[in-house]
Amino acid sequence: MAVRTPGDYYVSDVYSEPVKLANAKLQLVNSSPDPPAIADESSIDGVPIVSTNPPNIAIKTSNCVCDKSESQQPLERQRTIDTLQSTFVPNKPLFNDDVIIFLITPTYTRPTQMPDMTRLGQTLRLVPNVFWIVVEDAHNQSKAVENLLRRTMIPYVHLLGPRPPTHMDQRSGRGVSNRLKAFEWLRANYGGTNQKGVIYFADDDNAYDVRLFDEMRDTQIVSMFPVGLISTLGLSTPIVNHKTGKIIGFHDPFIGRRKFAVDMAGFAVNLQFFLQSKKATMPYKVGYEEDYFLKSLDVKIWQLEPKAKNCTEVLVWHTKTKPGDKPNHNMMIKVTNYNETNLPSLYQNVMET
Amino acid sequence: MAVRTPGDYYVSDVYSEPVKLANAKLQLVNSSPDPPAIADESSIDGVPIVSTNPPNIAIKTSNCVCDKSESQQPLERQRTIDTLQSTFVPNKPLFNDDVIIFLITPTYTRPTQMPDMTRLGQTLRLVPNVFWIVVEDAHNQSKAVENLLRRTMIPYVHLLGPRPPTHMDQRSGRGVSNRLKAFEWLRANYGGTNQKGVIYFADDDNAYDVRLFDEMRDTQIVSMFPVGLISTLGLSTPIVNHKTGKIIGFHDPFIGRRKFAVDMAGFAVNLQFFLQSKKATMPYKVGYEEDYFLKSLDVKIWQLEPKAKNCTEVLVWHTKTKPGDKPNHNMMIKVTNYNETNLPSLYQNVMET
Numbered sequence: 001m002a003v004r005t006p007g008d009y010y011v012s013d014v015y016s017e018p019v020k021l022a023n024a025k026l027q028l029v030n031s032s033p034d035p036p037a038i039a040d041e042s043s044i045d046g047v048p049i050v051s052t053n054p055p056n057i058a059i060k061t062s063n064c065v066c067d068k069s070e071s072q073q074p075l076e077r078q079r080t081i082d083t084l085q086s087t088f089v090p091n092k093p094l095f096n097d098d099v100i101i102f103l104i105t106p107t108y109t110r111p112t113q114m115p116d117m118t119r120l121g122q123t124l125r126l127v128p129n130v131f132w133i134v135v136e137d138a139h140n141q142s143k144a145v146e147n148l149l150r151r152t153m154i155p156y157v158h159l160l161g162p163r164p165p166t167h168m169d170q171r172s173g174r175g176v177s178n179r180l181k182a183f184e185w186l187r188a189n190y191g192g193t194n195q196k197g198v199i200y201f202a203d204d205d206n207a208y209d210v211r212l213f214d215e216m217r218d219t220q221i222v223s224m225f226p227v228g229l230i231s232t233l234g235l236s237t238p239i240v241n242h243k244t245g246k247i248i249g250f251h252d253p254f255i256g257r258r259k260f261a262v263d264m265a266g267f268a269v270n271l272q273f274f275l276q277s278k279k280a281t282m283p284y285k286v287g288y289e290e291d292y293f294l295k296s297l298d299v300k301i302w303q304l305e306p307k308a309k310n311c312t313e314v315l316v317w318h319t320k321t322k323p324g325d326k327p328n329h330n331m332m333i334k335v336t337n338y339n340e341t342n343l344p345s346l347y348q349n350v351m352e353t
Numbered sequence: 354m355a356v357r358t359p360g361d362y363y364v365s366d367v368y369s370e371p372v373k374l375a376n377a378k379l380q381l382v383n384s385s386p387d388p389p390a391i392a393d394e395s396s397i398d399g400v401p402i403v404s405t406n407p408p409n410i411a412i413k414t415s416n417c418v419c420d421k422s423e424s425q426q427p428l429e430r431q432r433t434i435d436t437l438q439s440t441f442v443p444n445k446p447l448f449n450d451d452v453i454i455f456l457i458t459p460t461y462t463r464p465t466q467m468p469d470m471t472r473l474g475q476t477l478r479l480v481p482n483v484f485w486i487v488v489e490d491a492h493n494q495s496k497a498v499e500n501l502l503r504r505t506m507i508p509y510v511h512l513l514g515p516r517p518p519t520h521m522d523q524r525s526g527r528g529v530s531n532r533l534k535a536f537e538w539l540r541a542n543y544g545g546t547n548q549k550g551v552i553y554f555a556d557d558d559n560a561y562d563v564r565l566f567d568e569m570r571d572t573q574i575v576s577m578f579p580v581g582l583i584s585t586l587g588l589s590t591p592i593v594n595h596k597t598g599k600i601i602g603f604h605d606p607f608i609g610r611r612k613f614a615v616d617m618a619g620f621a622v623n624l625q626f627f628l629q630s631k632k633a634t635m636p637y638k639v640g641y642e643e644d645y646f647l648k649s650l651d652v653k654i655w656q657l658e659p660k661a662k663n664c665t666e667v668l669v670w671h672t673k674t675k676p677g678d679k680p681n682h683n684m685m686i687k688v689t690n691y692n693e694t695n696l697p698s699l700y701q702n703v704m705e706t
Contacts, residue, residue, distance in 0.1 A: 111582060115560030115670035119472050122479060122563060207468030210475060226699060229464060229677035233684055235703065240695040251688055251696065312698040317468035322673040324582035331586055335604055342593040343604065345665040346579060350588065 088155035093189040094131050099217050100195065101130045102186065102271065103202040106161070106178030107145065108137040109353050111324040114144060116204045121152035127213045131197075132156040133185065135178035137163055142353050159185060173286035175203070175264075180282060183274075190275060197271030198223075201264045205321050212315035215307040216268035222299045225308040227263040228317035235314060236263045240306045247304040247311075258291040259301075265316045266290075269297065327351065441508035446542040447484050452570050453548065454483045455539065455624065456555040459514070459531030460498065461490040462706050464677040467497060469557045474505035480566045484550075485509040486538065488531035490516050495706045512538060526639035528556070528617075533635060536627075543628060550624030551576075554617045558674050565668035568660040569621035575652045578661040580616040581670035588667065589616045593659045600657040600664075611644040612654075618669045619643075622650065680704065 088094055105120065107113060124130050132154055136142060139162050149156045161181030163174070179201065186199070198219045202208065216223050224247060226237035231253040239249040250261035260267075267290070274280055274297065283292045308315050327350050332343050441447055458473065460466060477483050485507055489495060492515050502509045514534030516527070532554065539552070551572045555561065569576050577600060579590035584606040592602040603614035613620075620643070627633055627650065636645045661668050680703050685696050 111587060112670075112672065114667075115581065115672050118562050119476065119560050122476050123472070125479060126475060207472050209471050228468065228703065232678055232681065234464060234678040234680035235699075237695070237699060239688060241690075241693060242695060243693065248694075249688075251685065306695075311695045312702055314467075314699075314703055317465075317677075319465065319468050319677070320675040322675050324670075324672070325585055325587040327587035328585065332604065335592060335602075337594075340594060340596065341601075342590070342595060342659070342664045346588075346590060346667075349665055350581065350667055 090150065091157045093157075094155045095193070095195055096129070098129050098196065100197045100271075101127065101213055101217060101268075102133055102197055102199045103130060104133045104135070104179055104182040104199065105202050105204050106135050106137065106175035107204045108174070109142055111326050112321045113204070114148070116321055117145065117148055120202065120204055120206075120208070121148060121154070123208050123210060124154050125152060126210045130154055130213070133159065133182045135159045135161040135181050137161065137174065137178055144352050157185060167284040171286050172284040173289065176282050176284050176289060179289075183280070183282075186271070187275065190271060195271065198268050199271055199274055200268045203264060205319060206265050207317040207319045209315040212308070215315065219268045219270050219305060219307075221273050221303045221305065222267055222269050222294065222297065223305040223307045224262060224267045224311070225306070225316070226311050226314045227266040228314040230263055230318050236261070236266055236318075238262070238266075238304065238306055238311050240311045242310065245306065245310060247301060247306050254287060256287060258288065260291045260294040262290050262294075263318055264290055265318060267294070273297070273299075443503065444510045446510075447508045448546070448548055449482070451482050451549065453550045453624075454480065454566055454570060454621075455486055455550055455552045456483060457486045457488070457532055457535040457552065458555050458557050459488050459490060459528035460557045461527070462495055464679050465674045466557070467501070469674055470498065470501055473555065473557055473559075473561070474501060474507070476561050476563060477507050478505060479563045483507055483566070486512065486535045488512045488514040488534050490514065490527065490531055497705050510538060520637040524639050525637040526642065529635050529637050529642060532642075536633070536635075539624070540628065543624060548624065551621050552624055552627055553621045556617060558672060559618050560670040560672045562668040565661070568668065572621045572623050572658060572660075574626050574656045574658065575620055575622050575647065575650065576658040576660045577615060577620045577664070578659070578669070579664050579667045580619040581667040583616055583671050589614070589619055589671075591615070591619075591657065591659055591664050593664045595663065598659065598663060600654060600659050607640060609640060611641065613644045613647040615643050615647075616671055617643055618671060620647070626650070626652075 094100060103124065105117075107117060121132075124132060132149070132152075134145065134149060134156060136145060136159070138160055141158060141160060146158055149158055159178075159181050161178035163172070163177045167177070190197070198216050200213075200216060212225070215225060224238045226235055228235050230236040233251070233253040236252040237250070238247040239251055240246065241248050250258075252258075252261040252263070255261045277297045279298075280293065280296045282289050282296075285292065327347055329347055332338065332347055335341065335343055338344065447453060456477065458470075460470060474485075477485060485502070485505075487498065487502060487509060489498060489512070491513055494511060494513060499511055502511055512531075512534050514531035516525070516530045520530070543550070551569050553566075553569060565578070568578060577591045579588055581588050583589040586604070586606040589605040590603070591600040592604055593599065594601050603611075605611075605614040605616070608614045630650045632651075633646065633649045635642050635649075638645065680700055682700060685691065685700055688694065688696055691697065
């Protein structure tokens with residue numbers, strides 16, 4: 001297992017040009033006739049570095065916001081943003097002094113994948129200091145997913161975690177192989193480091209209020225919060241005694257033999273607590289993934305940290321996007337003069353995987 | 354009909370403290386132990402002004418990004434953003450010199466409303482210079498929607514456009530009364546002005562790639578683009594002759610008697626063109642809303658402007674969120690010591706409408 005210390009190569013590279021970074025000035029120009037700024041993709045040892053500029057921002061070099069040339073511009077024409085650019089290396093771990101939220105998102109190719117991943121990626125652009133671990137249930141990386149990750153401009157790793165042939169049955173369920181792959185990557189890249197972090201399972205079709213990420217950021221061991229739209233009860237939530245502020249049980253449509261009757265989106269785990277729990281794993285067992293994972297962490301009910309105002313607010317929903325149809329090529333080619341139109345290119349772009 | 358000229362009260366108020374605005378400095382502190390900055394809600398004639406600070410940003414006053422005290426902070430601890438704050442008055446029109454995108458969103462109370470509106474609102478936070486016209490199919494404003502609009506921090510008006518009793522049948526469809534109300538508001542507030550703008554129908558459950566809004570921003574008359582996940586064809590798109598770059602027809606699962614066989618999410622209209630088309634309206638006729646509206650604008654096919662790389666890219670999807678159940682209070686109150694737990698408050702918060 002590779003062991004890295006924080007900043008062993010990442011931070012030092014960023015610091016190699018501190019003056020350039022400190023002086024970078026971004027000027028946001030609405031409806032500019034110029035094309036949008038293209039990400040500066042230089043490289044370290046052949047690995048591209050992507051600068052995370054806010055959208056629609058053209059770069060202009062200047063040191064001071066109080067330059068007269070700018071303050072004379074009318075308010076409606078521009079908002080001026082000075083910022084230190086944050087940089088990341090795609091598919092490499094991120095190290096810094098703050099708490100990083102590691103979002104583990106299992107995904108697979110289907111007609112609703114791009115809209116679901118687009119919504120999630122855009123949501124994450126509003127969250128500071130996140131790292132997106134996207135794991136496909138596939139043997140080859142999807143080009144569409146890779147392009148989306150590059151566009152979204154948040155630090156990420158794009159992994160493959162195909163479901164093994166031994167677990168293709170209905171009782172095994174989706175997403176476990178993906179999450180196990182993410183565990184492996186986290187242990188390989190953060191084991192032996194003291195990076196502060198929180199792990200959260202962010203399925204690609206749920207809906208997240210960005211305030212959720214503020215809530216989970218100070219998770220010490222395992223934090224929990226309500227999830228909306230869970231089956232017949234309409235939600236799943238820890239039960240909190242409002243005198244003690246402690247979690248005492250669970251209100252969930254499916255209790256079964258579960259000690260922790262929670263949804264996958266209903267809890268977050270401290271990174272170092274996870275890394276120290278060497279036996280932490282997730283079983284291929286539909287309905288029991290969360291419970292067995294939490295049991296494998298050896299967390300006690302009294303240690304659970306209720307969030308979202310003592311579990312009185314819903315900030316995440318277990319939404320499901322209705323399945324949709326793929327573009328129908330047989331119908332498309334019936335269009336008169338098909339080859340002289342946009343349709344061949346459109347079909348090719350939409351079917352890109 | 355009230356006629357306003359640009360800036361008749363809005364811009365002048367903003368300019369009343371230009372120095373304060375120009376010098377406002379925002380410092381983004383990740384994982385700060387301090388509580389997040391609260392929106393500055395002062396008021397003009399009793400109407401609150403909301404400052405649109407980026408999320409998790411604490412305000413610090415300083416004039417220059419090159420202050421030594423800041424450049425000595427480590428990179429991981431802070432990103433420094435200097436910006437002119439943009440301000441808006443809730444429920445009042447916005448005027449400025451740039452193109453404003455007016456998004457018309459019909460909505461109604463249902464268990465999936467908050468997750469859908471949350472995703473859309475968060476997407477719009479990434480788009481510069483938008484104005485969100487949210488119209489409820491209801492006789493009373495939903496408190497949950499109002500709170501969401503205030504949180505989202507983008508300029509908005511919150512209107513009511515209930516479906517009239519004469520159009521409650523299945524052939525009338527949802528959303529028309531809402532959009533007609535939005536037309537009325539636009540004419541009342543922008544008629545007689547020369548505000549530059551684009552009108553777009555953004556239903557609350559679709560998925561939008563933020564690049565779509567860049568595409569539509571320079572709409573001169575009516576622009577069009579493909580929409581994904583439309584029924585059995587998997588998409589709806591204008592057909593573009595790639596030699597002339599002109600729209601020559603439509604590829605859509607439902608052609609019927611439609612001249613413009615497009616989805617509601619597949620086109621945008623120039624604000625001034627709409628305002629000058631005095632007869633522009635939308636019929637209560639399921640399947641024909643888009644077609645009749647475009648016909649009422651008296652736009653010609655040769656005038657249509659193809660966007661999204663000549664209609665070869667899908668940047669918006671007609672996603673549908675599966676309906677969900679409301680929280681089940683009868684089951685909740687069976688929990689032992691119900692009144693001593695978080696459940697009563699959680700139920701009250703989730704059921705807030």
